[in-house]
Amino acid sequence: MTQALKIYIDGKWIDSSNPEKQDIINPANQEIIAKAPKATKEETEATITVAKNAFESGVWSDRTPQERAEVLLEIADKMEESLDELVTLEVENNGKTRKEAEYDALDAVSSFRYYASLLNTSTGQTYEASDDIQTVIIKEPMGVAGLIVPWNFPLLMSVWKIAPALAAGNSIVLKPAEITPMTAVKVFELIDQTSLPKGVANLLMGAGSVVGQTISESNDVNVVSFTGSTEVGRNIMQAATGNLKKISLELGGKSxxxxxxxxxxxxxxxxxxxxxxxxxxxxxxxxxxxxxxxxxxxxxxxxxxxxxxxxxxxxxxxxxxxxxxxxxxxxxxxxxxxxxxxxxxxxxxxxxxxxxxxxxxxxxxxxxxxxxxxxxxxxxxxxxxxxxxxxxxxxxxxxxxxxxxxxxxxxxxxxxxxxxxxxxxxxxxxxxxxxxxxxNTYHLTNIQAPWGGYKQSGIGRSLGTYGLDEYQETKQINISTQPQPIGWFR
The missing domain is CATH 3.40.309.10 (Aldehyde Dehydrogenase; Chain A, domain 2)
Incomplete structure (x- = not known):
């Protein structure tokens, strides 16, 4: 039986108001395995508002790093329990071999655990700016993160974005590729079973020209992370200029x-x-x-x-x-x-x-x-x-x-x-x-190392501490230890 997929907004699975559906195909035999919704511009804007409200409420962004780490570990455990299903969905939806899908799924679980570990070891910086001024450097979440995922690594690329964005304390709106949403849907089903507050993580399926464009243009989205073609990356970069939002682009290669x-x-x-x-x-x-x-x-x-x-x-x-x-x-x-x-x-x-x-x-x-x-x-x-x-x-x-x-x-x-x-x-x-x-090797890497390119292969980095930085603002706080008038104007 063909599965009818739904979008996930504010902790609820709902149908799109758009009656048009996307056939999800098994590329090994062209069988239709699911029907995916095509969210509208209005639904995308409403979802961004949900994410913004969740962020501003502080239900997630105000939690301590250690508290956020506990939820990331919950998600990792849920994924590990569903590893076989995730692998099967990835094989059926993307067409890759089971060996590749198993590697991706294990790496995805490790990604959540890695960023949880970073939160448990994160530190700031302090400087003695002068005899009576101490400067403290802290990292803060950015707000709403728009995450746009390609079709070649549907599960792994989703998690490479979700894990650090949530770890940093942001709310998220994730858009998987139109033709490969199956594992992203499963990940959100698992997230729904954890203690992550509702409204913090949201999932939209639909056309890049509608959902992706709306996310990129929105003044209520503070950072966009995209993996895909250089051509689409240029479009996202241009759309993001409206509020000068931060962008992270991992694009094409000819290595x-x-x-x-x-x-x-x-x-x-x-x-x-x-x-x-x-x-x-x-x-x-x-x-x-x-x-x-x-x-x-x-x-x-x-x-x-x-x-x-x-x-x-x-x-x-x-x-x-x-x-x-x-x-x-x-x-x-x-x-x-x-x-x-x-x-x-x-x-x-x-x-x-x-x-x-x-x-x-x-x-x-x-x-x-x-x-x-x-x-x-x-x-x-x-x-x-x-x-x-x-x-x-x-x-x-x-x-x-x-x-x-x-x-x-x-x-x-x-x-x-x-x-x-x-x-x-x-x-x-x-x-x-x-x-x-x-x-003397190829492709082999690890989650602690930054991932990204030079020239037209992108901007910014995923993974490692660099990946967490992509979803954080850096703030300096200057503290006077001996408050007194400065006497600048005599």
């Missing part, structure tokens, strides 16, 4: 993975495959440009292609699947169009390039792991984010050329270097203009 001739070749190939084909390439930090030193260029391509031909593509709920479905028909068609463009531009298609319509995948949105070689930097497939299982392999001669090619896009989210020479690897990675980088 370089630099392989030197002295690298451990098997390790480099293994991580290059993981770097692009994990999540079917629908990962903002994917290593979608592999730069290979000319001495090993041909050998690398031969072994890389040999490796990816063994990747088992299939439905995410099949335990044998190593790469799942593309999230939607629309996005699959966009990827296939880029593959067509690559061939038209003169790049050599070394492997893949087709939709998979066999072995029970006829109804799903599956694309073969795809490799382009002999590419030029001015090609669209080299410069633009494809956001799918498509990699371009470029040749370089020396360190200088590797750095030049690595930085030759408008993006700067991630990057990696593979070399046995640690000094060289560190020298190169420091020249790569990106916010998330690796040496």
């Amino acid at each position: 370089p993975n630099i392989i030197f001739a002295d690298a451990d070749l098997d390790t480099a190939i293994d991580y290059a495959m993981y770097g692009i084909y994990m999540g079917s390439g629908q990962v903002c930090s994917s290593g979608s440009r592999v730069l290979v030193q000319e001495d090993i260029y041909d050998t690398f391509i031969e072994k890389f292609v040999e490796g990816i031909k063994k990747i088992r593509v299939g439905p995410g709920n099949d335990e044998n699947s190593e790469m799942g479905a593309i999230v939607s028909k629309k996005h699959m068609e966009s990827i296939l169009e880029y593959i067509r463009i690559g061939k038209e531009e003169g790049a050599h298609l070394a492997c893949g390039g087709n939709r998979i319509e066999r072995d029970g995948m006829e109804k799903g949105f599956f694309i073969e792991p795809t490799v382009f070689v002999d590419v030029d930097s001015d090609m669209r497939i080299v410069q633009e984010e494809i956001f799918g299982p498509v990699v371009v392999i470029q040749k370089f001669n020396d360190e200088a050329e590797a750095i030049k090619l690595a930085n030759d896009t408008v993006f700067g989210l991630a990057g990696a270097v593979f070399s046995r020479d640690q000094n060289k690897a560190m020298r190169i990675i420091k020249k790569v203009r990106a916010g998330i980088t690796w040496i």
Whole structure:
């Protein structure tokens, strides 16, 4: 039976006044698994007002950090109890493999616990400004946080925003991607079972042009955190100028993975495959440009292609699947169009390039792991984010050329270097203009480290103490220890 989803406002699950619904599709077989509401502009404005009133009432914002930490731990416990259901929903709604969804769900639970731990250890600063003036620096919540989540990591990205925003003492309005709301709905069902005061956390589903735009424009929203495309990020940045609200944007990427001739070749190939084909390439930090030193260029391509031909593509709920479905028909068609463009531009298609319509995948949105070689930097497939299982392999001669090619896009989210020479690897990675980088590994990170990019890959940082800072104001309080007239005017 198809589930009828509802929006969550002021602690109540309600239907939208808009009769139009969004079909929620399982991308592995195109089955409709739910019908989602499309909230209106008026409902969005009303929800923001609810969040504002909750914030100003102090029911959450006035609680001590330790009290807020206890509620975050409640949420973490509820999520852990429902881990299997969260994983299943993520697989069915997003199309990723169960292995990936399990990793995301565990990371989501850890995120709540991490920010709870920060609250239990948070400290301010004090300064002796003069003999009789003491300055105290404190952090305060900002107010209403608008959280706009992408479709590639529906659960994890939701929690990466919810946990620090609540930890800081804000009220929130969360908008999941229109096509992948299932795990966000479940998280709010679990939040509803905790002692978090009603009205503090609210969930709206609907079009970005309506719900997202209204959140971004609202003078009652104090901070917007968005993860998604650079194009939409620009729109949010422009909309946010009305009240000069704080924005945090994690946007697109076209990340370089630099392989030197002295690298451990098997390790480099293994991580290059993981770097692009994990999540079917629908990962903002994917290593979608592999730069290979000319001495090993041909050998690398031969072994890389040999490796990816063994990747088992299939439905995410099949335990044998190593790469799942593309999230939607629309996005699959966009990827296939880029593959067509690559061939038209003169790049050599070394492997893949087709939709998979066999072995029970006829109804799903599956694309073969795809490799382009002999590419030029001015090609669209080299410069633009494809956001799918498509990699371009470029040749370089020396360190200088590797750095030049690595930085030759408008993006700067991630990057990696593979070399046995640690000094060289560190020298190169420091020249790569990106916010998330690796040496002799890829994708692996931890919640304590800041996540975000340079250039057109975004503004601000998620995770770590930096992620908490995105949802806080910094205030200085100057205290006179010996109050007396200043005598400025004689």
